[in-house]
């Protein structure tokens with residue numbers, strides 16, 4: 357006689373949601389497989405489908421895995437903080453580059469003004485020179 361229940365058959369909770377198999381990463385049951393309704397974690401135990409798929413995690417696992425999990429979570433937090441600091445540095449760099457471009461523009465404008473002032477001075481000298489020559493006549 358053939359079993360009509362394949363291991364990959366889709367199962368549904370009485371609430372209509374799909375039952376999925378997952379791995380627990382809690383301190384009490386690290387690495388233990390279970391299958392549960394997606395709504396199970398948000399609600400009280402017993403209201404939705406939940407079943408452990410393998411035996412309780414061995415004592416050694418219970419002693420070792422929580423420490424490893426803590427370290428992994430700390431490293432993940434550090435990575436996130438490093439990423440955030442990197443973003444701050446990148447943003448600061450971008451605004452400094454924008455300021456730099458602005459300053460370069462101002463320097464160029466100043467140079468042009470400087471030329472204009474020198475030009476003005478030259479023209480004024482020419483004019484004064486001309487006026488002096490006219491008075492002498």
Ligand SMILES: [Zn+2]
Pocket residue numbers: 369370371372373393394395396403404405
């Ligand atoms: Zn459910």
